[in-house]
Amino acid sequence: MRGVMMHAPGDIRVEQRADPEIVAPTDAVIRLSATCVCGSDLWPYRGIEPVEGPSPMGHEYVGVVEETGSEVTSVRPGQFVIGSFFASDNTCEICRSGYQSSCVRRELMGLYGAQAERLRVPLADGTLVATPEVPPDDLVPAYLAASDVLGTGWFGALAAQAGPGKTVAVVGDGAVGLLAVLAARQLGAERVVAMSRHEPRQKLALEFGATDIVTERGDEGVERIKELTGGLGAHSVVEAVGTQESMLQAIRSTRPGGHVGYVGVAHGVALDGQELFFSHVHLHGGPAPVRAYLPELIGLIRNRTIDPGKVFDLTLPLDEAAEAYRAMDERRAIKALLRV
Amino acid sequence: MRGVMMHAPGDIRVEQRADPEIVAPTDAVIRLSATCVCGSDLWPYRGIEPVEGPSPMGHEYVGVVEETGSEVTSVRPGQFVIGSFFASDNTCEICRSGYQSSCVRRELMGLYGAQAERLRVPLADGTLVATPEVPPDDLVPAYLAASDVLGTGWFGALAAQAGPGKTVAVVGDGAVGLLAVLAARQLGAERVVAMSRHEPRQKLALEFGATDIVTERGDEGVERIKELTGGLGAHSVVEAVGTQESMLQAIRSTRPGGHVGYVGVAHGVALDGQELFFSHVHLHGGPAPVRAYLPELIGLIRNRTIDPGKVFDLTLPLDEAAEAYRAMDERRAIKALLRV
Numbered sequence: 001m002r003g004v005m006m007h008a009p010g011d012i013r014v015e016q017r018a019d020p021e022i023v024a025p026t027d028a029v030i031r032l033s034a035t036c037v038c039g040s041d042l043w044p045y046r047g048i049e050p051v052e053g054p055s056p057m058g059h060e061y062v063g064v065v066e067e068t069g070s071e072v073t074s075v076r077p078g079q080f081v082i083g084s085f086f087a088s089d090n091t092c093e094i095c096r097s098g099y100q101s102s103c104v105r106r107e108l109m110g111l112y113g114a115q116a117e118r119l120r121v122p123l124a125d126g127t128l129v130a131t132p133e134v135p136p137d138d139l140v141p142a143y144l145a146a147s148d149v150l151g152t153g154w155f156g157a158l159a160a161q162a163g164p165g166k167t168v169a170v171v172g173d174g175a176v177g178l179l180a181v182l183a184a185r186q187l188g189a190e191r192v193v194a195m196s197r198h199e200p201r202q203k204l205a206l207e208f209g210a211t212d213i214v215t216e217r218g219d220e221g222v223e224r225i226k227e228l229t230g231g232l233g234a235h236s237v238v239e240a241v242g243t244q245e246s247m248l249q250a251i252r253s254t255r256p257g258g259h260v261g262y263v264g265v266a267h268g269v270a271l272d273g274q275e276l277f278f279s280h281v282h283l284h285g286g287p288a289p290v291r292a293y294l295p296e297l298i299g300l301i302r303n304r305t306i307d308p309g310k311v312f313d314l315t316l317p318l319d320e321a322a323e324a325y326r327a328m329d330e331r332r333a334i335k336a337l338l339r340v
Numbered sequence: 341m342r343g344v345m346m347h348a349p350g351d352i353r354v355e356q357r358a359d360p361e362i363v364a365p366t367d368a369v370i371r372l373s374a375t376c377v378c379g380s381d382l383w384p385y386r387g388i389e390p391v392e393g394p395s396p397m398g399h400e401y402v403g404v405v406e407e408t409g410s411e412v413t414s415v416r417p418g419q420f421v422i423g424s425f426f427a428s429d430n431t432c433e434i435c436r437s438g439y440q441s442s443c444v445r446r447e448l449m450g451l452y453g454a455q456a457e458r459l460r461v462p463l464a465d466g467t468l469v470a471t472p473e474v475p476p477d478d479l480v481p482a483y484l485a486a487s488d489v490l491g492t493g494w495f496g497a498l499a500a501q502a503g504p505g506k507t508v509a510v511v512g513d514g515a516v517g518l519l520a521v522l523a524a525r526q527l528g529a530e531r532v533v534a535m536s537r538h539e540p541r542q543k544l545a546l547e548f549g550a551t552d553i554v555t556e557r558g559d560e561g562v563e564r565i566k567e568l569t570g571g572l573g574a575h576s577v578v579e580a581v582g583t584q585e586s587m588l589q590a591i592r593s594t595r596p597g598g599h600v601g602y603v604g605v606a607h608g609v610a611l612d613g614q615e616l617f618f619s620h621v622h623l624h625g626g627p628a629p630v631r632a633y634l635p636e637l638i639g640l641i642r643n644r645t646i647d648p649g650k651v652f653d654l655t656l657p658l659d660e661a662a663e664a665y666r667a668m669d670e671r672r673a674i675k676a677l678l679r680v
Contacts, residue, residue, distance in 0.1 A: 266613030273609020
């Protein structure tokens with residue numbers, strides 16, 4: 001089969017790779033309907049994370065089950081399924097507490113390489129969720145978004161305790177930040193402030209339910225949020241970038257007793273204990289337990305309450321993956337979908 | 341009146357100071373019944389925080405109201421009152437959300453110097469809580485503990501979400517840590533692990549309701565907590581020290597999705613964003629909103645459900661404050677009460 005490999009920073013190739021097979025009786029093999037490039041794929045692409053030899057890429061996937069191991073009972077061949085970037089058993093104590101992305105048996109799907117024609121999914125019963133029917137083509141991008149960016153934005157909004165009566169600010173206007181806007185709104189937030197200086201992203205934030213746009217960043221952005229909130233700061237702030245600047249912007253935009261939900265994978269972030277202590281904020285985040293939210297998100301997508309698929313503003317065939325990476329790296333695209 | 345002054349690290353003197361007076365119509369002046377030395381007073385005493393000229397000391401206080409400003413309505417002369425280390429109006433939006441120690445009008449009581457015969461308390465209506473009657477002498481230490489260390493341990497346990505079914509670990513065996521053990525138990529925690537290697541403190545932890553004692557520290561302490569919790573880590577961990585080692589010990593002892601409540605004033609703490617991200621813990625803490633808990637804590641003390649006064653294992657007259665500081669610095673005393 002064909003699959004995407006990263007050979008070095010900036011060097012993306014679509015190559016012939018071995019077809020995946022059932023290895024463990026809890027595995028499934030799926031034929032991908034669509035996959036995509038993640039903001040986190042850009043860290044190694046840009047050389048900020050090391051690339052150790054040619055590596056299969058991709059951890060966002062929707063597709064049709066082709067084959068299942070002998071112990072798999074919850075999905076069967078022919079079903080359309082969505083999974084998350086961590087495989088999880090969904091039965092351990094950590095999973096049952098709602099943290100499937102820290103499952104004691106978790107496996108990082110990125111190692112399997114979802115930017116490909118087929119994918120082996122371990123722990124299929126705990127990882128995959130089937131839709132009630134094979135969806136129409138126009139819903140595929142939305143379901144694909146649920147695999148990571150929607151679920152991650154959702155977790156960010158939940159971790160920030162977005163809800164009725166709350167003012168929620170979102171730091172970061174990538175796909176995750178934009179979908180955190182959508183999530184905050186779905187969760188009932190009264191006011192949702194998108195922090196963005198890019199006109200097309202502002203537009204999408206407004207479509208997703210943002211009530212205010214703040215274009216300032218850093219300390220100026222913090223000041224603007226305070227101005228909008230009677231000098232106190234937002235109740236809830238979602239951090240969806242992962243840099244030192246964005247984390248400080250998030251913490252400082254939050255009122256005492258408020259909540260920061262951080263979902264940008266931290267790179268070079270060091271938090272000063274004393275500042276954090278006196279900020280009085282709640283801090284929670286990490287890799288989103290997307291699996292926990294899939295049943296609810298599938299319902300919202302299926303009845304067309306939400307359309308997170310709008311974050312895909314570039315669609316290319318799998319063979320043009322290199323251009324998909326380039327477009328996202330150069331911020332010509334918010335998020336690139338790869339047709340398989 | 342007499343009051344304690346710190347002239348330089350290690351240099352504590354009891355001196356004649358001006359009698360406090362009503363300055364604002366919202367002030368009260370109280371005659372202290374007892375005051376005490378705080379673990380946080382040891383930071384400047386040890387030269388870890390700067391001492392900028394002779395400074396009045398002390399921020400923990402109980403006493404009898406002598407005089408009130410013209411706008412004070414909730415307390416009156418003759419009443420026995422307890423306040424916290426932050427004065428607060430208890431009416432602003434931050435106070436109403438339960439964060440009186442970040443009140444928009446807050447004032448640090450340490451600047452007024454509670455280790456003295458008398459004390460001016462600003463924002464008296466929002467800061468002081470009167471007991472139903474002037475208490476018997478044997479309850480005074482318990483009420484004094486409520487002014488800071490009990491309220492701080494309580495906040496730590498609440499921030500760590502201690503409660504029924506939970507295993508709670510407490511890092512730090514000072515007065516705050518020991519009272520976090522008491523708080524966790526009062527809040528219904530199933531198992532409370534005190535981390536201490538000092539026999540008299542272990543004994544007090546057990547009296548306060550600890551179910552387990554762990555003597556190991558750092559990574560070995562983390563391993564012991566994991567052994568006690570099926571490899572997962574504690575649901576809730578209270579950090580009551582404020583050093584880099586203790587913060588990491590707390591975070592690493594907590595299971596994914598668990599809660600760290602940190603109340604040790606951070607000194608030299610820098611948290612790595614990536615470790616925090618993948619730890620999946622909730623982090624909350626800061627200066628405890630003691631005011632929020634005083635009514636409940638007064639009730640528990642008054643009906644003798646709890647005796648937090650046991651943390652005072654040294655009682656000296658105010659004039660011997662220098663010895664009180666020395667005894668705590670040398671860990672000969674857990675906490676020293678000063679009779680006024």
